Amino acid sequence: MNPSLYIHIPFCQSKCFYCSFSSFEKKDDLIGPYLDALDKEASGYKGQSVSTVYIGGGTPTYLSVLDIRTLFEIIRSNFVIEDGAEITMEANPATFDAQKAKTIFDSGANRMSLGVQSLNDKYLEFLGRPHTRTQALSSFEALRDAGFKNINLDLIYSLPGQTRKEIEEDVFGLASFGSEHISLYTLSICEGSQFYLRNIEPPTNVKQGDEYLFVSQSLERHGFFHYEVSNFAKQGYPCRHNINYWRGGNYIGMGVAAHSHLNGHRYWNGATIETYLDMMKEKPRAMEGQEKLTQEERFMETLLIGLRLAEGVDVSDLEQRFEVILPKEKKAVIYDLIEHGLLSQEKLRLKATLSGMVVLDEICSRLI
Numbered sequence: 001m002n003p004s005l006y007i008h009i010p011f012c013q014s015k016c017f018y019c020s021f022s023s024f025e026k027k028d029d030l031i032g033p034y035l036d037a038l039d040k041e042a043s044g045y046k047g048q049s050v051s052t053v054y055i056g057g058g059t060p061t062y063l064s065v066l067d068i069r070t071l072f073e074i075i076r077s078n079f080v081i082e083d084g085a086e087i088t089m090e091a092n093p094a095t096f097d098a099q100k101a102k103t104i105f106d107s108g109a110n111r112m113s114l115g116v117q118s119l120n121d122k123y124l125e126f127l128g129r130p131h132t133r134t135q136a137l138s139s140f141e142a143l144r145d146a147g148f149k150n151i152n153l154d155l156i157y158s159l160p161g162q163t164r165k166e167i168e169e170d171v172f173g174l175a176s177f178g179s180e181h182i183s184l185y186t187l188s189i190c191e192g193s194q195f196y197l198r199n200i201e202p203p204t205n206v207k208q209g210d211e212y213l214f215v216s217q218s219l220e221r222h223g224f225f226h227y228e229v230s231n232f233a234k235q236g237y238p239c240r241h242n243i244n245y246w247r248g249g250n251y252i253g254m255g256v257a258a259h260s261h262l263n264g265h266r267y268w269n270g271a272t273i274e275t276y277l278d279m280m281k282e283k284p285r286a287m288e289g290q291e292k293l294t295q296e297e298r299f300m301e302t303l304l305i306g307l308r309l310a311e312g313v314d315v316s317d318l319e320q321r322f323e324v325i326l327p328k329e330k331k332a333v334i335y336d337l338i339e340h341g342l343l344s345q346e347k348l349r350l351k352a353t354l355s356g357m358v359v360l361d362e363i364c365s366r367l368i
């Protein structure tokens, strides 16, 4: 199977208070050089076929209409995109309008991921999001008018002080948009974010777990299939790009901080725009580090990440794929987790139960 392609656009209008991603504000003068560097990096893969494309960030829709067209030209002139490939771009309602929606659609994207996060202006302000509920609604309408039939909406829930009724209103409001996909996020306070500097306390694990179950069940009642720990889709609309990650597939990442994985060779780019641009001046790639995974490491990583998916993993299939046998002590941990109702074995597939999904990080740390 051909690898997936991820392209990182690290520019944002402003830095959201919870954000610790590789994204930067007030760097507009670097957009032109950045696109030139992306073109150079892409030319190193000239002729490579890809099965999906995902343009994320940062805020890809912070780019102008002209720059968005240039970006798609860079992709098309260097990569061979499989027929019918899923091509996603992330959008922020604050940097989006009907003209950009049409440009992106005409450039060949067929899936959009809209960073709505909440439909309550009080929480959007708390999060430092630069948009309002009204802008989220009009962005969604602009996407539908442009022709997009596959749209994801992001939702952050379990915010400090947020009541169950407010969460319910957000879930109901978002489900009423009629999108094909919803991705869930809880608030984590990461080093480097403004919330971290302000000592904002995230809700307790118990509260987050309780609200996760509530939101998951509400979305299922609204007709979404819970196909991954944090992702819900209408029938036929799971994100093919991300499923490739969760099945341990190959992917090429381009741009600031992007990671690539090709058959156990993992490598990653410099994490600031300046580092990336400096490296790209000298070399064909901005590779800052790399590692070669052993077959045992690939086996365990694919098993653990596969537990994120509702379909789970076929352990004996993985054993054959990586020519590795699951060690006895890990089997014992798995049996214990099954007894405690956190994992289940259905035919040959090992899966996390809904209670298991709440504590998947702990399950993984027991299995490492």
Ligand code: SF4
Pocket: 011, 012, 013, 014, 015, 016, 019, 020, 021, 023, 057, 058, 059, 092
């Ligand atoms: S728009 Fe996204 S990437 Fe940009 S600052 Fe906000 S959370 Fe971070």
